[in-house]
Amino acid sequence: MANLKQLAVELSLSVTTVSRALKDGPEVHPLTIARVKDAAKRAGYLPNHHGYALKTGRTLTLTAVYPMETQDHLSDLLKLPLIEGMTLAARQAGYSLSIYSTTPDDDPVESVQRQLQARSTDGLIITRMVSGDPRVKLLLDAGMPFVTFGRTDLNVAYPYVDIDNEQIAYEATRRLMDKGCRRIALQLLVPEDQASAMRLAGYQRALAEAGIPIDQSLIGHGMFTMESSAGWFDRLLASSDRPTGLACANELGLLGALHALGRRGLVPGSDVHIVARDSTRLARFLPAKIGVHFVDMAGVGRKLIEVLESRIIDPLGPVSTILLQGRYEPAE
Known part of the structure; x- marks a missing residue:
């Protein structure tokens, strides 16, 4: 060589x-x-990247701290479009992308601290933001270039790329109401996740505008694997006042809900109307009438790298904040 x-x-x-x-x-x-x-x-x-790192103090590596869902491999497959977008954008910018995988039991702050101590990356991408997320202040104090996928409610400027989950949930609820639904179930992920908080806010806003009281029994929290979604929605369908609409959190939540409907002989798009967030186009290949909010996760990945690269080049420059919209596609 x-x-x-x-x-x-x-x-x-x-x-x-x-x-x-x-x-x-x-x-x-x-x-x-x-x-x-x-x-x-x-x-x-x-x-010779090692020699370059020794000479310049840069590694030409960007690292995404990315939680994996152990025991639920299909959930991890949904992350691939985002990883693809980040990988290709990093390569185009002259970097390699490293994925630092964590498990649900790992402390998110300790995971970031390990990256700071290792000094093996030029910038970090952190995900699954929570209220008052301490990782933001930790990275700002350390002077490490970073970008977050998602937002937190800290009163400090920091770079982020996010999906407008509040607007997606609001529009999903409004569209279900337009179908005549008044009892609308909502899938959320873990309660601490800021994306779930934003989805809940959009759902509540739509119901309040329509004068429909909130029924807490229709709001489900969880990771919504296919199994957990099927079990949760089946319990709702078993009630005497079952939901007539459902806003799904993701593709796996959708598949579980369809399974529950099928077991009870109910027809999606007729007995129960559904709007789902979809990042993989899976809904379009299902034999069911489902409205979807499509989110281009590969595009999100590219934006994350663009923002992070700008922080590396100009750490004191303007702080980029990007809020991306979902694109609604009606049931076919």
């Missing part, structure tokens, strides 16, 4: 010129850059 010196000799260029050409240096002629990159590709040249 060739090194920089060998490439320089082969091309009759200085080592400095070859190095700058491989980094698309503006001081190097475009034809020289193309010539160097072509030679490097043919020779199987790979940059």
